[in-house]
Amino acid sequence: MKELYIYNSISGKKEKFQPIQDGHVGMYVCGPTVYSNVHLGNVRTFMSFDLVFRYLKHLDYKVRYVRNITDAGHLENDADEGEDRIAKKAKLEKIEPMEVVQRYTVDFHQILNKFNFLPPSIEPTATGHIIEQIEMIKEIIKNDFAYEVNGSIYFDVLKFNSKNKYGKLSKRNIEDLIHNTRSLDGQSDKKNPQDFALWKKADSQHIMRWPSPWGDGFPGWHLECTAMSTKYLGKRFDIHGGGMDLKFPHHECEIAQSEACHGNNPVNIWMHANMLTLNGQKMAKSTGNYILPNDFFTGNSDHLTKKYSASVVRFFILQAHYRSVLDFSNNALLASEKGYNKLMDSINSLPNLVTHKESSGFDLELWIKDCYKAMNDDFNSPILIAELFSVVKFINQVKDGLAKISANDLKSLIHYINIFVFDILGLKNDIDEGTEFEGKLKETVDLLINMRAEARLNKDFDLSDKIRDRLTEIGIQLKDEKGGTTFSIEKL
Helix, strand or coil, rough: CCCCEEEEEECCCEEEEECEEEEEEEEEEECCCCCCCCHHHHHEEEEEEHHHHHHHHHHHCEEEEEEEEEECEEEEEHHHCCHHHHHHHHHCCCCCHHHHHHHHHHHHHHHHHHHCCCCCCCCCHHHHHHHHHHHHHHHHHCCCCCEEEECCEECHHHHHHHHHHCCCCCCHHHHHHHHCCCCCCCCCCCCCCCCEEEEEECCCCCCCCCCCCCEEEEEEEEHHHHHHHHHHHHEEEEEEEEEEEHHHHHHHHHHHHHHHHCCCCCCCEEEECCCCCCEEEECEEEEEEEECCHHHHHHHCCCCCCCCCCHHHHHHCCCCCCCCEECCCCHHHHHHHHHHHHHHHHHHHHHCCCCCCCCCCCCCHHHHHHHHHHHHEECCCCHHHHHHHHHEEEEHHHCCCCEEEEEEHHHHHHHHHHHHHHHHCCCHHHHHCHHHHHHHHHHHHHHHHHHHHHHHCCCHHHHHHHHHHHHHHCCEEEECCCEEEEEEEEEC
8 A cells, every 4th residue: 555664774774664474563672671760761762663553553564562671681881790770779779679670660651651652562571581581592502602601601792703794783893893892801701802691690699590501690681682572573573673772782682692593684674763862962861861751741850941741742752753863952842832732723623614515725635645655754753743734724724714625625634633643643632631721720810810901991909909919929920011911820
């Protein structure tokens, strides 16, 4: 019906999407490491793939979307050394690691629900697939691409590279990696600095540990995703996604592990969502430069002048293409809120439009094609949103009597605008929820302003002053200007 093109990170170009199995799509996305609250940068990545999931489903594909929970094995700074992030948090709070996992998994789900995410088809955990990971390590050892040292298993990158190509996704040459890596100081068990852990021996203080043929230990972070994607999607599947920061080393290691174990390239299309920055810097928990999603709902942040609904934030994020860097600012969010409200106001007005025998002033069929053209061009949500505002302009022209719409076209417009706005972009009509109170508040204050104006006209200055002073007491400031009286609400 419609040809979908997706940018493939491994080829560096857009490719026509052709699923391995007709009518079916297998998609794996690297999920969160649940040791702290999910931040907005994480939300942006998962929102990108929620958009992909929604559109593929709309195109009538049967999609198996797997997004994992990393609840063990992810060490500090994405390295092979240091503490497990979850175990470290458990020690700090003097609770069980699985209490940490439960707390932040619940937080992750609650936040994504607020942003109206569709749940994945399968959400496996790393700790629930230890057996699969051990079996995969055995196979990699059997194929002579891994070695054991003191109860830990490492992937031999140089040996793999001699027969395959390590670095094909991130476009890195092994020679450059060797040149830019410091010499071993004698304290590491690795043969080469580029090697990475498939299994780490647990010392006596390590809380999270499992028995294995090599002794008690825990899996490497890279291995977990390879084992889970293989189990649920097979040795080769359609799409693998994640944040741009995972391209190297995480996704590069996934490719190497799969090829070393199964002898084939595991993924047809690699997709990477770009960063959300704050004040021009990467948003990350590790640096403290981040904002939590709940801050938007309360407005309690130095970066915000007010609170925002989840749909406004979602609209703001989708106004940028998933492969572009999106920099957060309060002014940009205010502009997005205005655009979002304008869009929802137009949608809410559709049932009340006056219809005519024929439409004029707008080519509805061409608009529908252009909306699909945007989504078929690597899920180009900002172009789709631009198309939505072209129809908003037409709706306003119909309301003003400058254009006409037939009953059949109105029915078609309502159908497709619901598809693009609610089914595909995943927005909710929060005009009926979060902003309804603000709308009623404005109406109430406007009523009091009119009563005050009438009192002044009747020279009832006591009542006029009483209305102004009472509003001031509750944080609503009136400002008398030449064109009338306006008001502002004092931020608490």
